[in-house]
Amino acid sequence: MKLLIVGGGxxxxxxxxxxxxxxxxxxxxxxPGNAGIAEIAECVDIGVMEFDRLVAFAKEHAIDLTVVAPDxxxxxxxxxxxxAAGLRAFxxxxxxxxxxxxxxxxKDLMKKYGIPTAAYExxxxxxxxxxxxxxxxxxxxxxxxxxALGKGVLICNTLxxxxxxxxxxxxxxxxxxxxxxxxxxxxxxxxEVSVLSFVDGKTIRIMTSAQDHKxxxxxxxxxxxxxxxxxxxxxxxxxxxxxxxxEHIYQPTVDAMRAEGREFRGVIFFGLILTKDGPRVxxxxxxxxxxETQVVLPRMKNDLVDVFEACIDGTLDQIxxxxxxxxxxxxxxASGGYPEHYEKGFxxxxxxxxxxxxxYYVFHAGSKFDADGNxxxxxxxxxxxxxxxxxxxxxxxxxxxxxxxVTFQNQYMRHDIGKAIDEA
Numbered sequence: 001m002k003l004l005i006v007g008g009g010x011x012x013x014x015x016x017x018x019x020x021x022x023x024x025x026x027x028x029x030x031x032p033g034n035a036g037i038a039e040i041a042e043c044v045d046i047g048v049m050e051f052d053r054l055v056a057f058a059k060e061h062a063i064d065l066t067v068v069a070p071d072x073x074x075x076x077x078x079x080x081x082x083x084a085a086g087l088r089a090f091x092x093x094x095x096x097x098x099x100x101x102x103x104x105x106x107k108d109l110m111k112k113y114g115i116p117t118a119a120y121e122x123x124x125x126x127x128x129x130x131x132x133x134x135x136x137x138x139x140x141x142x143x144x145x146x147x148a149l150g151k152g153v154l155i156c157n158t159l160x161x162x163x164x165x166x167x168x169x170x171x172x173x174x175x176x177x178x179x180x181x182x183x184x185x186x187x188x189x190x191x192e193v194s195v196l197s198f199v200d201g202k203t204i205r206i207m208t209s210a211q212d213h214k215x216x217x218x219x220x221x222x223x224x225x226x227x228x229x230x231x232x233x234x235x236x237x238x239x240x241x242x243x244x245x246x247e248h249i250y251q252p253t254v255d256a257m258r259a260e261g262r263e264f265r266g267v268i269f270f271g272l273i274l275t276k277d278g279p280r281v282x283x284x285x286x287x288x289x290x291x292e293t294q295v296v297l298p299r300m301k302n303d304l305v306d307v308f309e310a311c312i313d314g315t316l317d318q319i320x321x322x323x324x325x326x327x328x329x330x331x332x333x334a335s336g337g338y339p340e341h342y343e344k345g346f347x348x349x350x351x352x353x354x355x356x357x358x359x360y361y362v363f364h365a366g367s368k369f370d371a372d373g374n375x376x377x378x379x380x381x382x383x384x385x386x387x388x389x390x391x392x393x394x395x396x397x398x399x400x401x402x403x404x405x406v407t408f409q410n411q412y413m414r415h416d417i418g419k420a421i422d423e424a
Contacts, residue, residue: 001305004058005030005041006048006078007069010332010365010384011290015069015304016040017363018297022305029061035375036351036364036383048073051081058087065090065308071147074266074286075101090308092266092286096257099264100286103145103183110281113256115249117281120185126170129182133162139187144169146178153224155187190275191236191420192282194292197250197270198307200316201263204254205307206246208299208323209237210292211420216339218416225339226381229417231329231392232295236274236420245272245279253284265311294363294384295328329399330386331417332365336410338380345370346377346409353405360402361386377408392421 001024005012013036019025020040031054033043046053048070058066068078068091077094091097098105110117118141123129133140142165144152152175156162169179196207210232216222249270257264269285269292288296297304301322310316335342347370354362363386366379385403389395396418403413 001025001064002027002062003029003305004054004061004063004066005033005037005069006054006066006073008032008034008037008048009070009290009379010363010381011288011293012069013037013040013363013365014293014297014384015067015288017361018300018304019067022303024303024305029057029063031057034364034378035367035369036362038369048078049076051076051078054078055081055085055087058082059085064088065305067091067308069287071097071100071285071287075147079266088312090266090312092264096262096264096266097286098262099257099268099284101147103143103283104181106284107183107185109253109256109260113252113259115252115256115281116278118185118188120183122181122183124181126166129166129170129184130163132184133159133166136162136184137186138162141185141187142166142169143183143185144175144178145181145183146175148175148178152178188273188275188280188282190273191234193234193237193241193272193274194230194289195237195245195250195270195272196289196292196296197268198311198316198321199254199264199266199268200311200314201258201265202254202314203316204250204268205316205319205321206242206250207296207321208232209234210289210295211236212289212292213414213417216414218414223339225334227289227291227332228334228414229329229331230291230295231327231396231418231421232292232299233327233392235392241274241279245270249279249281265314290365291330291332291363291384294330294361294386298328298361298386298388299323299326324388326388326390327392327395328386328388329392329395329418330363330384331399331403331413332381333383333385333403333406333408334381334412335366335377335379336412338412342380343410344377344379348375348377348382348406348408350406351375354402357402359388359398362402362406382408382411392418396421
């Protein structure tokens with residue numbers, strides 16, 4: 001089979017790496033890809049939102065299956081564009097990708113179908129939001145309704161912070177049109193867990209659990225980022241939690257989307273928080289998480305091509321997911337200053353040390369080739385250094401040891417990824 005991956009980050013590198021292991025993968029293309037993906041796939045200079053060019057490329061090169069990985073093209077209808085051209089594509093259609101594309105939609109869905117989540121209100125005007133905040137309990141959470149690269153969530157401890165947050169989202173438009181509408185919800189406390197799943201419209205298959213670290217600095221300080229590291233599995237995701245979520249969250253979400261005429265086929269990412277009153281849904285994503293994918297796929301035994309095709313064909317009930325009885329930790333190496341201002345174009349050295357190193361992986365999130373053919377930094381998150389081990393503590397030690405194999409100027413990382421493991 002000829003495969004096309006749409007995207008160019010660490011998630012897409014992990015997907016390409018996993019697809020390349022399938023005996024069915026004859027040739028892999030990636031648009032636009034990056035310098036790491038280029039080792040596995042032929043990178044094509046087409047942007048993720050250039051649907052006409054992507055479809056034309058897929059037709060011209062007789063692509064058998066396209067994987068649309070990022071949130072923006074999914075929410076804008078990339079899968080619909082491929083299907084309209086008679087091409088097979090993995091990912092939710094536009095009317096289903098709204099599960100992530102609109103926080104207000106997903107909150108209303110959960111309320112309607114009794115799926116446990118935080119109490120909330122939705123606002124279309126800053127004035128109304130500010131009036132509401134005057135009597136709301138603190139701390140409180142503000143969320144941009146639309147897509148904001150995983151950064152449109154503000155946790156506000158005081159009324160002053162909350163008012164400033166409304167200004168940031170709705171008036172200053174820090175996240176553009178995503179902040180035209182906001183959701184204000186109660187602040188929940190507990191352990192956060194990420195659970196990815198494959199869905200074929202009616203059947204859901206749960207992948208292994210993971211836990212992301214969103215804040216930029218050690219100790220969960222600093223600004224929200226796209227994710228500074230992750231580990232899998234989560235020791236806090238117990239059999240009891242799994243049983244509750246399967247009954248009250250996972251299948252009910254799939255059934256709710258189907259009942260709404262928005263049949264979901266692809267990956268649903270459940271962002272959960274384990275409160276004293278039980279698990280609650282913090283958010284849905286309509287695709288693989290980043291960087292969760294970098295610790296989940298290395299542990300997965302299944303042929304990813306088979307799973308993708310089952311999701312498209314509605315035959316997921318015939319597949320049982322299998323994962324290695326081990327653990328994985330990913331530490332993100334970022335550019336100093338991320339997620340705000342940072343420089344690009346610094347040469348990356350030491351990447352060759354990962355070749356042939358069993359259980360060690362480096363997934364490129366933001367890299368490119370310079371004019372001389374050197375691999376240089378090209379983003380805020382640059383590399384995801386992942387390592388496996390028989391248990392989480394060993395995997396964590398291996399991952400941090402491997403971060404010393406690579407260097408680039410202005411390199412930055414958190415030093416406490418997976419520290420919660422010690423408290424489990």
